[in-house]
Amino acid sequence: MLTLVRIRSKQGTVRIEIDPADDVSVLGTKIASDLKIPDYSSITISDKPTTSTPIRDLVGKSINELGIRHGDLLFITYQENVTSESSKTNNVGTKPSTLFDIKQDPIDDFLEKQDGLIKRGRDPKFCKHAANGMCDYCMPLEPYDISYLTENKIKHMSFHAYLRKINKQNKQNSKFIPPLEEPDLCVNKNCSGSHAPWPEGICTKCQPSAITLQLQEYRMVDHVEFSASSLINNFIHFWRSTGTQRFGYLYGRYEHYPDVPLGVKAVVEAIYEPPQEDEVDGLTLTLPWNDEKLVDEVAMNCGLQKVGMIYTDLTDDGSGLGKECCFSAAMQNKHPTASKWCASGKFNSRFVTCVVTGNTNGDIDVSAYQVSNICTSMVAEDIIKASVDPSIIRVKESTSEKYVPEVFYKYKNNYGVNVQESAKPCFPVEYLLVNVTHGFPNNPVPLFTSPKNFPIENRPGIESQDLKCLYRHLGLESSGNVHVDCVSDFHLLTFVKGTGILDQNDFAALARLAVSHEEKDANQLAQSTGWQTLVTIMNLS
Structure with missing residues (x-):
């Protein structure tokens, strides 16, 4: 047959x-x-x-x-x-041929291979079958099951749970449609309609669709984990010493976060502080700065990447989420996430924002968040801006140079009825925020283990970096040998890289030692010509 x-x-x-x-x-x-x-x-x-x-x-x-x-x-x-x-x-x-070879983050490749199902045990009240049977009361749930997410107070499902959800819907189509799509808020200037091109003319075919704001149901990152509490303590030490604010980039990696179905966490291993002018109620940055690529290369040698940013907001200056939201959107736009499931080859961003601020008890706390995909698109198209009220975002008016589509937002009124209102001229910033949890591991195993801190960069008048300082930190005046733990410091690595004394291979050996903590790597580094040259220069300095 x-x-x-x-x-x-x-x-x-x-x-x-x-x-x-x-x-x-x-x-x-x-x-x-x-x-x-x-x-x-x-x-x-x-x-x-x-x-x-x-x-x-x-x-x-x-x-x-x-x-x-x-x-x-x-x-x-x-x-x-x-x-x-x-x-x-x-x-x-x-997958379209242009997307097939896109290199995603390893965490995406890992999660795509997982079934993601939420396992449930046999319910003693309702399951009437044998121990090896299964019924509606004990069968596994999909990772996007709304009842499970609500019961476990998970406000946003994980990105891969969301991807499973829309892919399941997509299977019903007879032809493939990339399930992910970046919002398009631009006017089509090549419209085939019988009218003059915008701004002289516009029609329903070429104008972007109206935007209806709502809380984003998924999040690209579910949790931020600082590998050691000393990362935060060292970062806010500058504020304690000067009373001025501080900004830093978070370097780390993305890992599976098992507390959320198909979840992702950003594990932070280092905070790098670029050049900045600090003030009591803010700071001034020039991004990118001259050595940004150099720092990114150091991170890459250690198996890390830029995963977010952190800054202090420890005075009641009336700034708040409005400005922060637009800043976060701009940074997320600079760091898109590669994806095989979007026609553009990239979708949204895993770049997180962490703010060190005071809580209701008067203590110092960290809050972590991202902004929604529609927010990043609106910022990229210059549609919104911050207002004097930190909880409000303003929508710009259309001009002859810039078309701003209609923007609406929905809410429940006092009678529990869903109401839609125009977001012009302004709307609550909460519609653009995606909350992310944060914390520290129960059993910390940080990547960098130096027993003493190498001076942190770009802190004039507080800390300074030079070859003499490096020589003392490494303890070379007493033994002349490479101390395994002492080199395991991200700030030390960026300083050494910046001297230009080590070539690419010798620096790779230094970075390998910093993260492996192996004596064999220390011996290999000590025998390299570049390291011996560096030691000689430190002796003469």
């Missing part, structure tokens, strides 16, 4: 009959013939839209052995001439 298999491709869905005993190569041949695929070897096949296996790797196995049954739906991808007309359309489960 022949087996009917449904094949979904860029060209839609076709049905192919095949003998269960046939080799998979027979199925491949029929697919290539029906869909007129010129390169049979380029076909990949899978029973899921998010994974694929080259069909040539399966040759030798029968349809039966591969578990393909009557009525199964299989997803295929294949290479074709990119100039052909068919390349302009994509099928369910097939």
Whole structure:
């Protein structure tokens, strides 16, 4: 008896009959013939839209052995001439060729392979089946299950839970539509309508859609974890010493956060403070600064990246979230997240904002947040601005140079009825915020373990960095040997990198020692020409 298999491709869905005993190569041949695929070897096949296996790797196995049954739906991808007309359309489960090779963060690749289901035990009250059975009361929940999220007070589902949710809806389409889409708030100046181009003319085809603000249901980062409390203590030491505010970049990595289904946490290992002019009620920054790429390279050598920013706001100066929100949006726009699931190849950002401020008890506390995707788009298009009231955001008026679409927001009135109002001229800033939790690990294992702190950069009059200071910090005056723990300091690494004495290979060896804490790496570094040159220069300084 022949087996009917449904094949979904860029060209839609076709049905192919095949003998269960046939080799998979027979199925491949029929697919290539029906869909007129010129390169049979380029076909990949899978029973899921998010994974694929080259069909040539399966040759030798029968349809039966591969578990393909009557009525199964299989997803295929294949290479074709990119100039052909068919390349302009994509099928369910097939990543567009321009997105297929996008390098995502390792955490995205990891989470895409997880089932993400929320496991539940057997309910003693309602489950009437045997111990190895399953029913509606104990079957696993999807990671975006609203009842579970509400019960566990998770205000925003994780990004990958959200991606699973919309991908499940997307599977119902006959053709692939990239599930993620960046908001488009620009006027189409190449409109085909019979009118003069904007600003002389505009129609419903070329004007951007109205914006309805609502709380974003997902968040790109669910938690910020500072690897050690000393990171915050060292950062606010400047404020304690001078009474002025301070800004720093957070360097770390992204890891799985198990407290939220398919969650992501930003693990902060270092705070770097760029050049800045500090004041009691604010600060002045010039970004990017000259050595920003140098610091990013140091972080990369340590397996880290820029994950966010932190600054103090320890005076009641009336600034507040309005300005912070626009600043955060601009920074998130500078640090987009690569994604295979958006036609642009990037979607939103995992760049987090942390603010050190006072809480209701008069203590110093840290708050962490991001701004929504629509907020970053509105800031990028210069549609909104901060107001004198820190809890309010203003919407700009349209001009001959800039078209501002209609903006609305919804809320429940005193009678519990949903009401929609125009956001012009202003609306509450809370519509743009995405709350992120933060904390410290129960058993800290920081990456950098130096027992004493190397002076922090760009703190004139408080701390200074020079070769003599480096020499004393390393303890070379007593032994001349490389102390494993002493070099494990991010600020030390950026200073050494800035001297330019070590070449790329020798600095990589120093960075490797700083994060591995291994004696063998210390011995290798001590024998390098660059390190010996650095020690000699320190001796002469």
